[in-house]
Amino acid sequence: MKTKEEKLELIKAAMGEIACDSTFVNVRFVNVFTGEIYPAEVDVYKGYVIHVRKGEKAILPSKEVIDGKGLYMIPGYVDPHMHIESTMLIPENFARVSVPWGTTCINHDPHEIGNVLGIDGIRFMIENGNKTCQRQYAMASSCVPAVVNLENAGASFTSKEISELLGLENVTAVAEIMDFVGVIKGDKRMHDIIEAGLEKSAFLQGHCPGLCGAGLDAYALSGIESDHETSTPKEVVDRLRLGMHTDLKSSSLVDNFKELVKAFDQVRYHDHISFCTDDVHVADLLKVGHMNHLVRQAIEYGVDPIDAIRMATINPAKEERLTDIGAIAPGYHADFQLVEKLDGEQPVQVYIDGKLVAENGKYLGEAYKNDEVFENTVHTDWITSYEDLLLKTEEKESVKVNVVVPSDGGNIIRHVECEELKVEDGCVSIQGREDLSYVCVINRHHLKNKTIAVIKGFGLKEGAIGCTISHDSHNLVLVYKNAKDAFIALKKLEEAGGGMALVCDGEVRNILPLPVAGLMSDKSADEVNRELLAYQEVYYRMMEGNANLLSISLMSLTALPGVIITDEGLADGLSQTFIPVFA
Numbered sequence: 001m002k003t004k005e006e007k008l009e010l011i012k013a014a015m016g017e018i019a020c021d022s023t024f025v026n027v028r029f030v031n032v033f034t035g036e037i038y039p040a041e042v043d044v045y046k047g048y049v050i051h052v053r054k055g056e057k058a059i060l061p062s063k064e065v066i067d068g069k070g071l072y073m074i075p076g077y078v079d080p081h082m083h084i085e086s087t088m089l090i091p092e093n094f095a096r097v098s099v100p101w102g103t104t105c106i107n108h109d110p111h112e113i114g115n116v117l118g119i120d121g122i123r124f125m126i127e128n129g130n131k132t133c134q135r136q137y138a139m140a141s142s143c144v145p146a147v148v149n150l151e152n153a154g155a156s157f158t159s160k161e162i163s164e165l166l167g168l169e170n171v172t173a174v175a176e177i178m179d180f181v182g183v184i185k186g187d188k189r190m191h192d193i194i195e196a197g198l199e200k201s202a203f204l205q206g207h208c209p210g211l212c213g214a215g216l217d218a219y220a221l222s223g224i225e226s227d228h229e230t231s232t233p234k235e236v237v238d239r240l241r242l243g244m245h246t247d248l249k250s251s252s253l254v255d256n257f258k259e260l261v262k263a264f265d266q267v268r269y270h271d272h273i274s275f276c277t278d279d280v281h282v283a284d285l286l287k288v289g290h291m292n293h294l295v296r297q298a299i300e301y302g303v304d305p306i307d308a309i310r311m312a313t314i315n316p317a318k319e320e321r322l323t324d325i326g327a328i329a330p331g332y333h334a335d336f337q338l339v340e341k342l343d344g345e346q347p348v349q350v351y352i353d354g355k356l357v358a359e360n361g362k363y364l365g366e367a368y369k370n371d372e373v374f375e376n377t378v379h380t381d382w383i384t385s386y387e388d389l390l391l392k393t394e395e396k397e398s399v400k401v402n403v404v405v406p407s408d409g410g411n412i413i414r415h416v417e418c419e420e421l422k423v424e425d426g427c428v429s430i431q432g433r434e435d436l437s438y439v440c441v442i443n444r445h446h447l448k449n450k451t452i453a454v455i456k457g458f459g460l461k462e463g464a465i466g467c468t469i470s471h472d473s474h475n476l477v478l479v480y481k482n483a484k485d486a487f488i489a490l491k492k493l494e495e496a497g498g499g500m501a502l503v504c505d506g507e508v509r510n511i512l513p514l515p516v517a518g519l520m521s522d523k524s525a526d527e528v529n530r531e532l533l534a535y536q537e538v539y540y541r542m543m544e545g546n547a548n549l550l551s552i553s554l555m556s557l558t559a560l561p562g563v564i565i566t567d568e569g570l571a572d573g574l575s576q577t578f579i580p581v582f583a
Contacts, residue, residue, distance in 0.1 A: 076104025
């Protein structure tokens, strides 16, 4: 927010008492307030827009004139909800990739690192983001862990921590309140967190997949103002009718964006609709971009280009109560792009505070210095033998097991089915069952907790997969055909400080190290992408069909309505109750 003195100085510049720093001429100006496109000249002083002049002459010439060469001028893109950690890049390296695609501002929920390192992890994300020109606003992570009593994370946030986070610089909102069951059931912890946000007049961001009817009304009554987890046009309309903001997402994990934009035809006003990316991986960032990708898709699916741009600029800015970004008008930050066409492709130039920060796909900021040292957050040394990864039973010949089975084609929502499996040497055997694998979730945050179960249809043909990306508590997850390979994968991840590992026949086939909280790499985007592509090549050789690379990372997501696997056991995400491994 501008001080009184700053506003008075800007007013002097507007009245021609002070020369502006620059004037952008010869641009086709896109006005996101009115939907008009017209020739204009834009004056900038100390990073703020002073005038958008349509035919009028400047009172006082600016110090510099910049030729827009007939390009369209549109605001910089604003992402209202994303997780930087999902890119596998630290914040400064994420900016180096996303700014050249036109994203000048993000609102990110650092709850991934918050679940590992608590407030210290969130402070790191903020401080590291400050090394870039991109506006990176963090949110106070509301669900650390996502659902108390179903899992254990590396930290636990209450209303006290939320109040502390909301007092930090660049923390603007309470992040996605995922425990919607707790909210509508009146859970004290969740409502204390909500009140902590309301006391600070913070925006309350929601997350309520599939919620409808009385439950959705109750959720909105709590003060929560948005949802980014809609999966059908009906859900979009249901939320809009309640006055909620709806963020339509297209992520690397879930993409039903084409279906969601059909909701546009069902409502007259679109001011409460924004686009967001949620979880985007580095390979997609480099290949198709960031918020521009959603704008491009929306236009391809029949959305008017200016409407699509509004949903990636002024709408999300208003949603997040950011009153000086998202548009090009007096008093707004001079964050904008010069583009050849209104099609969501890469901009020719990107400006932040009126300064050129990217051109023709190249970030113009300082070169990356990889000089930080990160602590190892994988604390699983209490697993000392492959025998610790066997599913043991007291039964002699066979035993009934609640096998975890996919309920959808994406292998994300799951349920259990009872099967009678063989017992060999006191352990459940899946010998001869190519459709079955073991799954083990191991607490990596100093607690000696683990759950071993049997999963069906995961697609693993041989060996073992290990991963420390496990939304949202990020415990270590193993899927394996045999415990010896799984133990090797576990120890390799311990040594690397986290990441993803592939082991087969006692040999490490590939490992992608993610030493920053077991979630991110401290390498550049190009380096991480090369490592990820090498990992993918081996992964798909070990898997059947088109198995999602990170389906393993969603097995513990307690915000999902199906059966999930945590360090505490098998659980039903909707009822928040446990299911025994043995039926």
